[in-house]
Amino acid sequence: MTDTTRADIERYTATFTGRARDDVLPYWRRTTADRRYGGYRVRDFGSERFARVHRWRARQHAHKQAMAQVRLVWTFSHATRTGLTDGSGAELDAAGRGCRFLVDHFWDDQFGGWRWETERSGAPFDERKNLYAQVSAIFALVEYARAAEDAAWLQRALDTYHVIEAHLHDDEFGGWDENRSRDWGPIEAADRPMVEPIGVKSANLTLHVMESYAELADATGDVRVGASLEEAIDVLRRYFVPDDPAGWCMFRHPDWGPVDHEEGNIVSYGHVVESAWLLLRAEHVAGRAPSWDSFFSLVDHVLSSGYDHRRGGLFTGGPPTGEATQRQKVWWCQAELVAALVDAAACRPGSGYERPLRDTLAFVDAHVADPMDGVWFEAVAEDGAVVTRTKAHDWQSSYHDVRTIAKLAAAYR
Numbered sequence: 092m093t094d095t096t097r098a099d100i101e102r103y104t105a106t107f108t109g110r111a112r113d114d115v116l117p118y119w120r121r122t123t124a125d126r127r128y129g130g131y132r133v134r135d136f137g138s139e140r141f142a143r144v145h146r147w148r149a150r151q152h153a154h155k156q157a158m159a160q161v162r163l164v165w166t167f168s169h170a171t172r173t174g175l176t177d178g179s180g181a182e183l184d185a186a187g188r189g190c191r192f193l194v195d196h197f198w199d200d201q202f203g204g205w206r207w208e209t210e211r212s213g214a215p216f217d218e219r220k221n222l223y224a225q226v227s228a229i230f231a232l233v234e235y236a237r238a239a240e241d242a243a244w245l246q247r248a249l250d251t252y253h254v255i256e257a258h259l260h261d262d263e264f265g266g267w268d269e270n271r272s273r274d275w276g277p278i279e280a281a282d283r284p285m286v287e288p289i290g291v292k293s294a295n296l297t298l299h300v301m302e303s304y305a306e307l308a309d310a311t312g313d314v315r316v317g318a319s320l321e322e323a324i325d326v327l328r329r330y331f332v333p334d335d336p337a338g339w340c341m342f343r344h345p346d347w348g349p350v351d352h353e354e355g356n357i358v359s360y361g362h363v364v365e366s367a368w369l370l371l372r373a374e375h376v377a378g379r380a381p382s383w384d385s386f387f388s389l390v391d392h393v394l395s396s397g398y399d400h401r402r403g404g405l406f407t408g409g410p411p412t413g414e415a416t417q418r419q420k421v422w423w424c425q426a427e428l429v430a431a432l433v434d435a436a437a438c439r440p441g442s443g444y445e446r447p448l449r450d451t452l453a454f455v456d457a458h459v460a461d462p463m464d465g466v467w468f469e470a471v472a473e474d475g476a477v478v479t480r481t482k483a484h485d486w487q488s489s490y491h492d493v494r495t496i497a498k499l500a501a502a503y504r
Contacts, residue, residue: 096445096446096449097445097503099449099452099453100445100448100449100452100503101503101504103449103452103453103456104452104499104500104502104503104504105504106456107452107456107460107465107496107499107500108175108496108499108500108504110460110465111170111175111465111493111496112175112176112177113177114464114465114466115464115465115466115489115492115493116166116167116170116175116176116182116489116493117181118464118465118466119163119166119167119185119483119488119489120167120181120182120185122134122483123163123483123488124185124188125211128192128211128212128213129188129191129192129195129213130155130160130188130189130192130193130196130213131155131159131160131163131189131192131488132153132155132211133159133163133483133484133485133487133488134153134483153210153211154208154209154210154211154216155192155196155208155209155210155211155213156207156208156485157197157205157206157207157208157221157224157227157228158223158224158227158485158486158488159484159485159486159488160189160192160193160197161189161193161205161224161227161228161230161231162227162231162488162489162490163185163186163189163488163489163490164186164189164190164193164231164232164234164235165227165230165231165234165235165490166488166489166490166493167182167183167185167186167189168182168183168186168231168234168235168237168238168239169234169238169493169494169497170182170493170497171183171186171238172234172237172238173497173500173501174500175493175496175497175500183238183239186235186238186239187235187239189231190231190232190235190244192213193205193228193231194247195213196209196213196214196215197209197228199218199220199273202273202274202275203250203254203258204220204225204251204254204255204258204275205220205224205225205228205251206218206219206220206224206273207219207220207221207224207285217285218272218273219270219271219272219273219278219285220258220259220270220271220272220273220275221269221270221271221285221286222255222259222267222268222269222270222296222300223269223285223286223295223296223299224285225251225254225255225259226255226296226299226300226302226303226304227299227303228248228251229248229251229252229303229304229306229307230299230302230303230306232244232245232247232248232251233245233248233303233306233307233310234306236248236310237310245307245310245311248307248310248311249307249311249313249316252304252307252313252315252316252319255267256315256319258271258275259271259275260319261292261345264345264346264347265322265326265347266292266297266322266326266330266345266347267292267296267297267300268292268345269286269287269289269291269292269293269296270282270284270285270289287342288342290344290345291342291343291344291345291350292330292342292343292344292345292347293341293342293343294327294331294332294340294341294342294359294362294366295341295359295362297323297326297327297330297331298327298331298362298365298366298369300319300323301320301323301324301327301369301370301373302369302372302373304316304319304320304323304373305320305369305372305373305376305377306376308320308376308377309376317376317377320373320376320377321377323373324370324373324374324377324379327366327370328370328382328385330343330347331343331366332363332366332367332389334384334385334388334389336358336388336392336396336411336412337411337412338411339358339363339411340356340358340411341357341358341359341362356410356411357408357409357410357416357417358408358409358410358411359407359408359424360393360396360397360405360406360407360408360409360415360424360428361405361407361421361423361424361427361428362427363389363392363393364389364390364393364405364424364427364428364430364431365427365430365431366389367385367386367389367390367431367434368386368427368430368431368433368434370382370385370386371383371386371434383438386431386434386435386438387435387439390431390432390435390444393405393428394447396409396412396413396414396415397409397415398428398447399420399454399473400447402450402454402473402474402475403447403449403450403451403452403453403454404420404425404428404450404451404454404455404458404459404475405420405424405425405427405428405451406418406419406420406424406473407419407420407421407424418472418473419470419471419472419473419478420454420458420459420470420471420472420473420475421469421470422459422467422468422469422470422487422491422492423487423491423492425451425454425455425459425467426467426491426492426494426495427491427495428447428451429448429451429452429455429495429498429499430494430495430498430499432444432445432447432448432451433448433498433499433502433503435448436448436502437502452499454475455467457475458471458475458476458477459471459475461482466482466483466489467482467492468480468481468482469481469482469484469487
């Protein structure tokens with residue numbers, strides 16, 4: 092890496108960390124706080140000014156979905172723990188309010204587990220259970236316990252783990268079922284999906300089981316969680332992102348048979364690079380040697396097929412082998428590429444990974460981050476033209492970008 096390239100990366104790191112502290116985190120505190128009922132209302136559409144003009148659109152999204160709640164708890168907690176805040180404690184207070192709303196309104200006292208959606212007041216609305224909500228609640232509770240230095244929240248995370256293993260673990264084929272009714276019964280395939288299609292196992296949710304179990308195992312040292320983490324690592328690498336890109340897939344049948352349809356044969360580049368660097372983290376927690384060869388196999392193929400070498404940035408998806416066919420650049424995919432490239436550059440300095448890291452940061456700075464407040468637009472075109480100005484919805488609540496900015500800061504600040 093040339094001195095100039097490193098200086099550029101350090102400059103972008105300073106830019107993004109400064110925006111996180113001064114603009115992005117205050118934006119999320121200000122626009123999501125529900126001071127009447129508690130919890131968070133994720134209701135901004137493109138900019139605060141746009142949301143004020145179109146208040147009727149905000150009213151249409153008055154319900155609270157589990158993923159938005161847990162991701163904001165995690166975001167505020169992680170920002171506090173990694174020093175991205177101004178030191179006032181405002182983010183930790185915001186995380187605490189979110190945790191209390193979760194426990195009071197999303198936890199199912201009768202059947203256990205976290206419901207999918209409530210009304211704004213917290214009254215139950217969609218009481219189905221989804222694997223993503225369960226493991227992401229673990230992820231959020233562990234991070235809040237660390238930030239607040241309150242081990243009681245770790246016990247609630249462990250309670251969630253036991254619920255998952257009792258009701259969602261597939262004892263016949265391995266891995267985890269992803270969708271259940273409120274009382275943990277089956278859901279019809281024709282029912283409205285919460286995350287991925289009903290009736291399959293997905294790379295996406297398996298990845299986040301691994302991510303959450305890694306942090307729970309690290310925080311508690313629980314041997315049962317550690318064994319489940321080992322299983323998640325093996326499932327992800329065997330069935331979804333093996334070293335050979337020809338074997339990459341996003342969905343499989345419950346018995347691990349291939350899903351033969353167009354959606355199942357398109358690979359999400361963001362999920363592949365996210366898997367690459369999170370596998371390293373999971374292996375570290377599990378006490379395994381880091382699989383650097385596998386990591387570089389995944390990253391190098393994505394850089395070959397899904398990276399825009401002209402402008403910087405990561406395309407959305409394409410076939411396991413061949414060029415990208417989905418060529419928009421979605422906010423979270425850029426964040427995950429940056430995170431993976433930080434690890435690649437650290438492991439093999441001077442091997443060429445610094446340039447795509449710098450160029451992707453430059454692309455995000457120029458086209459994805461709203462110059463008004465630094466919050467990232469949902470999607471831009473190949474050339475950087477904004478396609479979807481939305482900056483906040485149930486799935487877009489700063490988890491990916493804040494996580495990456497913290498990782499970038501740890502390496503280059």
